[in-house]
Amino acid sequence: MLSVLTDNWELFVDGFWTTLRLFVIAAVLSLALGTLLAGFRVSPVPAMRAIGTGYVNVVRNTPLTLVFAFLVFGAPKMQISLPTFFWSAVVALTLYTSAFVCEIVRSGINTISPGQAEAARSVGMTFIQVLGIVVLPQAFRAIVPPLTSVMIALLKNTTIAAGFSVAEAGAIPAVMAERGQNQMATLVWITIGFLILIIPLVFLQRWAERRTAVA
Amino acid sequence: MSAVLYDVPGPRAKARNRILNVVVIVGLLAVVGWVVYRLNESGQFAERRWIQFTYSSIQQELWGGLLNTLKAAGLAAVLALLFGAVFAAARISDHWWFRAPATFVVELFRAIPLLILMFFFYYGSLQFDLGLTPFWAVVFGLTLYNGSVLAEVFRAGIAAVPKGQREAAYATGLRKNQVVRLILLPQAITSMLPAIVSQLVVLLKDTALGFIITYAELLYVAKQMGGRLQYGFPYIPTYIVVAIIYIGLCSLLSVVARYLEGRSRRQRRTRGTPPPSAAEAATSVEAPL
Numbered sequence: 001m002l003s004v005l006t007d008n009w010e011l012f013v014d015g016f017w018t019t020l021r022l023f024v025i026a027a028v029l030s031l032a033l034g035t036l037l038a039g040f041r042v043s044p045v046p047a048m049r050a051i052g053t054g055y056v057n058v059v060r061n062t063p064l065t066l067v068f069a070f071l072v073f074g075a076p077k078m079q080i081s082l083p084t085f086f087w088s089a090v091v092a093l094t095l096y097t098s099a100f101v102c103e104i105v106r107s108g109i110n111t112i113s114p115g116q117a118e119a120a121r122s123v124g125m126t127f128i129q130v131l132g133i134v135v136l137p138q139a140f141r142a143i144v145p146p147l148t149s150v151m152i153a154l155l156k157n158t159t160i161a162a163g164f165s166v167a168e169a170g171a172i173p174a175v176m177a178e179r180g181q182n183q184m185a186t187l188v189w190i191t192i193g194f195l196i197l198i199i200p201l202v203f204l205q206r207w208a209e210r211r212t213a214v215a
Numbered sequence: 216m217s218a219v220l221y222d223v224p225g226p227r228a229k230a231r232n233r234i235l236n237v238v239v240i241v242g243l244l245a246v247v248g249w250v251v252y253r254l255n256e257s258g259q260f261a262e263r264r265w266i267q268f269t270y271s272s273i274q275q276e277l278w279g280g281l282l283n284t285l286k287a288a289g290l291a292a293v294l295a296l297l298f299g300a301v302f303a304a305a306r307i308s309d310h311w312w313f314r315a316p317a318t319f320v321v322e323l324f325r326a327i328p329l330l331i332l333m334f335f336f337y338y339g340s341l342q343f344d345l346g347l348t349p350f351w352a353v354v355f356g357l358t359l360y361n362g363s364v365l366a367e368v369f370r371a372g373i374a375a376v377p378k379g380q381r382e383a384a385y386a387t388g389l390r391k392n393q394v395v396r397l398i399l400l401p402q403a404i405t406s407m408l409p410a411i412v413s414q415l416v417v418l419l420k421d422t423a424l425g426f427i428i429t430y431a432e433l434l435y436v437a438k439q440m441g442g443r444l445q446y447g448f449p450y451i452p453t454y455i456v457v458a459i460i461y462i463g464l465c466s467l468l469s470v471v472a473r474y475l476e477g478r479s480r481r482q483r484r485t486r487g488t489p490p491p492s493a494a495e496a497a498t499s500v501e502a503p504l
Contacts, residue, residue: 051239058462061466063421066434070458077259117220173334
């Protein structure tokens, strides 16, 4: 059981390192894009609202695997190709996760008491100032727990990249099958690896929940 | 809330918004135009790449993939609901030796990536010769993951029923089993329905993972069809067709969820007692995969 891990140590390290890189890059990008989309959805410009709503509705109803497949197999056919499969995976994860981030940020904006925005407006702030200086900072505090859930989902979703030639943790079983290793032991070790990555996030979520409950 | 973020526009703001509106629409058209141009430039609209969809054998192939998707999703949905019900019941049990293992199982299966769960059945079947086809790997994976999420949804729904209901029921001398069955569940189920249906949308979408473990569902069929040389590798046309099917199916379910949510909200208003929305509480329990 243990030898499966120690004999193939570099494979596990490489796999989880790629997973972690995928996760961090996609997390940062999707937080940015998701927040921007949420801004679109509450903006006074109808066309922006329509773009935000349309994006969220389409992407939330598309399987992530399809997004991956389109970027990896489809996009090169129209002469749009990303430098490596790794970056295709980053783009797919970002596009998909942003829709969920957007919905959460928007619901967070809705929880801020209207008086806050009204006060901000009454001192002469513009829409972008109201949103950026007053509403969003408060909203973010309230949405840390659901946002963490989305980030956990993103971390788990990185495994899908295994189906598209990215050598992250989800791709380890295929290599191990070639090496003729014990598959069950391999999968148990991968599970443990993911638990190690996810548990800190779960604690962050609990901690944030407690904090916002007090506030 | 969004209405209080900005003032009712005056003449100048109206003019500015109108200009912005036009700018955004032009920008959007530019992006769409660029994509269409790229598609056209690379010959994606060529008849050769689309003609196969007019053949009945190809249509049957797509239909078969869709049926496989629906078969896996349907069976997994039923099993996941059962799994969720059993584990939710165990999690609200008064006996810790019943509650603790159920909590452990639910938390564990929610933390393992769905694809890894499917791998367990897929590779496990190969290693121990269990004779599980990829179909069963997909179904069992979906059941364990979505069942665990649903167990949390059920539990949150029951917990969100106002405390007075429970206390009143105990006061009339009902036993715990009766309180849950007669008082809490009927109220919880109404408020949970939207969350349950949204979870089923997630389940339906996740069948597409079967593609990776060679289950011949819709996306797998699409990959096969896209790779055909005689039609000039029509990857993009097939993915467009398949995307429309997936988005249509999931949107249908989402519409049902929204309808149920609206209905339960209306009922609440007429009854005049606003219990906290369990649906909202429950959807925040787990992010969709």
